[in-house]
Amino acid sequence: MSDSNLLKRLASFLLDVRTIAALLQIAFIIVVVAVVVSVGDSMFDELRRRNISPTFNFLNNRAGFDLADSGDYTANATYRDAFMVGVRNTLRVVVVGLVLTTILGTIVGICLLSHNWLVRNIARIYVEILRNTPLLVQIFVWFYIVILPMPRIQESIELPPDGITVIPVRWLLFVVFIPLLVWFTHRLPEDTLARMFAPIAGVALLIVAEMLNLFSMPLLQLELQPIAFISNRGVALPAPVATARFNEWLIFLIAGFALALGLWWFLRRRTEQTGRRYPSLLYGLLVFVIVAGAGWLVISSRPVDTALVTVDGEVVEMPLEQAREENLLTPELERYYEPTPLTINLPRRAGLRYADGMILLPEYTALLLALVVYTSAFVAEIVRAGIQAVPHGQIEAGRALGFNYVDLLRLIILPQALRVIIPPLGNQYLNLAKNSSLAIAISYTDVFQVTGTIINQTGQSVSGILMVMATYLILSLVIAALMNVINSRFQLKTSRTNTGGPLARLRARFARRASAVTR
Known part of the structure; x- marks a missing residue:
C-alpha cells in the first residue's frame, strides 16, 4: 500500500x-x-593551431604606433596605455555628448509644443529630418561637408576678430531694448490689442531709426585678441589650467558647496513646512559664488616677488618680473609662481598647428556634433511626450494661480513629466554610448579603433574583442545604474504598512503555519 x-x-x-x-x-x-x-573548444583548438591562443600578456609589450589626441602617450608606451587612450577618448565623447544631448533635446522638445507656428514647425522639421537619417550618414556630413571645407589653419576663423573692433550704438540698443520690449509685452494683459501690437510697434520703431541712420555712430573701440580659432584642423578653445595654489582654493570650493547644499536643503524643508516658496537654488548658488570668490581673493592676495630659476646650470634667485622678461620661466614654473588658483591658457597658431589651449580635433568635433544632434531628435520626442502626459487640469490650475509659462514648466509640468521622460531617456543615453563606436568611420581614436590597431599588430582578436565588449558593457551598466537611481527619485512614493522587517515576516509565516496545523 x-x-x-x-x-x-x-x-x-x-x-x-x-x-x-x-x-x-x-x-x-x-x-x-x-x-x-x-x-x-573548436575555436580555441584552431587558435592554438595557428599559435595565437587568447592571452592578455601582450598588454605589457611595446605598442610601437602613435595615436592622435593621445596626451602624453608615445610610441614607446605599452598596448595597455594605448587601450586606455582609446577608453579615455570614448569617455570624452560620451560624457560631453550626454550633457549636450540633454540640453538640446529638452529645448527642441519644448519648442515642439510652442504656440508659435514658426518655432513649432522648425522644431518638427529638425526632428523628422534627423530622426529619419542614418547616423553614419550624418557623421560623414559633419566631417566631410562641414568640418573639412573649413578655412586652412593660416586663414582660421578668429573669435573675436583680431584687431580694433568698433561697437556701434545699435549693438547696445539691441542688447537693451529688445529684452525690455519682450519683458514689457509679457507684462501686458493677455488677449488685448496692446499686447498684440506692442512687439510690432517696437520693431517698427527700430526699423525707422535704422533707416534714418540714427544708430550708426560708434560707441566703443576695442582692441581685441582672438581667444578661439576654427579651421579644418579643428577647434582651438581657451583651457583653464590649475596652478600650484589650486589645492588651497579647492578647500574653499568644497566648503562653499557644502554650505550651499545645506542652505538648499534647509529652504526646501521650510517650504514643505510653511508652504512659502523660497528661491533655494538661487540662494545656494549665491552662497557658493561668495565663498569661492572670497577664497580666490584671499589666496591671490599673497603674491610671490622672487623666483628660483636655472641660469647657466646654476640655480639662482631673482625677481619674478625679471625672470619673466628674460624668458627663464618654464610653463611649469609659470604655473607654480602664478598668484591665482587658475589661469587661462589661450590658444595660438604655431605654423601649421595650434599650440596651447584646448584643441578639439576635426574627428572628435564631427563625431560629437553628429551624436548630439542625432540623439537630441529622439530626446525631443521623449520630452514632448512626457509634457503631454501631464494632465491638462494641472496646467489649467497653474494658470489659475497666476503662473507664467516659465513657472508652469519649472514647477508643475517638468517635475511630473520627468516620471515619464526618464525611463526612455535612459535608453537613448545607452544608444549614444554604443553609437560612439561609429567613430571608426572617420578614424577617431576611440576604444574600438585603437583595439583594431592592437589586434592587427598582435593577432589577439579574441582578447581584443573581449576588451571592447567589456568596456562598452561596463559603460552601459554604469549609465543604466545611474538612470535607475534617478528614476527611483522621481517616482511616486506610496505609504506602505510597516511589517517589522524580514525577521518579523518570517515569524509571522511560521505562526500562521503553526495555527493551521493546530486547527
Missing part, C-alpha cells in the same frame, strides 16, 4: 506543470552550455 502511494506521489510530482517547466528549463540550459563549450 505504501509503495502504491509512493508511486502515485512520484507520478503526481513528475506530471506537475511546474516540474515539467523546471525540467525543460534545466534541459535547455544544459544544451546551451554544451553548444557553447563545443564551439569554444
